[in-house]
Amino acid sequence: MKKAILLITTLLALVSCSERTPQDLFDEDKSGVVLILNEYYYTMKLPNGNTLYFTGIDDDGSLENLSVDYNDIKGKRQTLSGTGFFIDKQGTIMTNRHVAQPAIDKKAVKESYNSLVASLKAYFGAQMEELADQYRTLENQKSDCVSFDFYGNAYQDEEKLQAITTQQGELEEQFNQLRDVRESMNDHVSLDELQIAVVCEVGIAYNNTYVTSSSDLLDKNPCVVTKVSGKEDTDLALIQLKNKTTPEGAYVFNTDGKADVGLVAKVKDLFSSHNDEILQIDQQLYMIGYNAGPVLANTKQGIQVQMTSGKVTQLPDGDRLLYSIPTVQGSSGSPVIDSQGRLVAVNFAKLAASDNFNFGIPLNKVKAFLKP
Incomplete structure (x- = not known):
């Protein structure tokens, strides 16, 4: 002890x-x-x-x-x-x-993304409208490809017409691409979807x-x-x-x-x-x-x-x-x-x-x- x-x-x-x-x-x-x-x-x-x-x-x-x-x-x-x-x-x-x-x-990301999508859709819409205006301007220029001689005979400038048609084709392609991208964007994405x-x-x-x-x-x-x-x-x-x-x-x-x-x-x-x-x-x-x-x-x-x-x-x-x-x-x-x-x-x-x-x-x- x-x-x-x-x-x-x-x-x-x-x-x-x-x-x-x-x-x-x-x-x-x-x-x-x-x-x-x-x-x-x-x-x-x-x-x-x-x-x-x-x-x-x-x-x-x-x-x-x-x-x-x-x-x-x-x-x-x-x-x-x-x-x-x-x-x-x-x-x-x-x-x-x-x-x-x-x-x-994640809620802030969703709100930022939806805001971004809305901005992009508005931007693409404005771009599409600008392309449409350019297309219409070219369409009006086609009348300038036709001329008349002294006797009233019509002559068409095929080279100029083809150049206009080519430009319109390019504008149409750009327009369709923007439209497809714009349509693929959801107007509003929920939190569960992201x-x-x-x-x-x-x-x-x-x-x-x-x-x-x-x-x-x-x-x-x-x-x-x-x-x-x-x-x-x-x-x-x-x-x-x-x-x-x-x-x-x-x-x-x-x-x-x-x-x-x-x-x-x-x-x-x-x-x-x-x-x-x-x-x-x-x-x-x-x-x-x-x-x-x-x-x-x-x-x-x-x-x-x-x-x-x-x-x-x-x-x-x-x-x-x-x-x-x-x-x-x-x-x-x-x-x-x-x-x-x-x-x-x-x-x-x-x-x-x-x-x-x-x-x-x-x-x-x-x-x-x-x-x-």
Whole structure:
């Protein structure tokens, strides 16, 4: 009994002096956090079977870079960056859904398309009317092909008449083409009739590596999207390295809310009153991510991940965790950990016009998302 008490006393003594510093946490976790690059465009399959390509919707509500040419849209893809972190040894990376598979407002696309169709039909109608006017003008010119001599005999200029007839044939062909295209356009396409999808090319880069172009991510470390949350309030997704192998030495985050950091930390968990699923107001939290993407990450020593810190400002309600960790574009998908290194949330949004109130997806939703 005395030996058991002595052992417990010794372990408790070790626990009391085992507080991990932010530097300790950063040094351990940084190798498991990756920069994500996504180059993407959208496809829209029309009711007539044709496919249009575009990259988004501009401020005026118009479809950006609208094209019927696949090769054309490949050179105009949108680009976004975010953060992700390894959760297993098979190259699986957790991030936000809006990083891995950018959504678009399908209703806005439908309205933009219908507006475009109406504009095109009006344009084609005006073009057809102009062609008809040219045809009628040529028809009137045919009378000029006939002349009369002194005795009233009629002579027809066959060469001039043939030129007019040829021009009329060309105008008629253009008219018919515009008419056919115009008639093939539905006056109003419903949302159900439009099949809209996003096409993504995703890649990653590691801390302390050099990134000079998108190929350093997309070609060297290509990924595929393997799972996307179907719940609107769960902005989570998984991507996976195509080689399905997490690099040797890369830190793997534990998604069960425990820190895999050795005996002392495990003993501390045993004797702590802290519940892995319960956070406290003003509790210290840390986020490791690529704020502002490559812009801020690029240094003379290669890309460098950043650690930022803050406090719990509102207890999680099951859907979100509010904290004062500053974030910017590129922080999406970053792991949020506590002072023991335990994953407590995945960063996903900030309160508009504020750097001091930001949101994370709490651990309970992460666990639910990862269930088969």
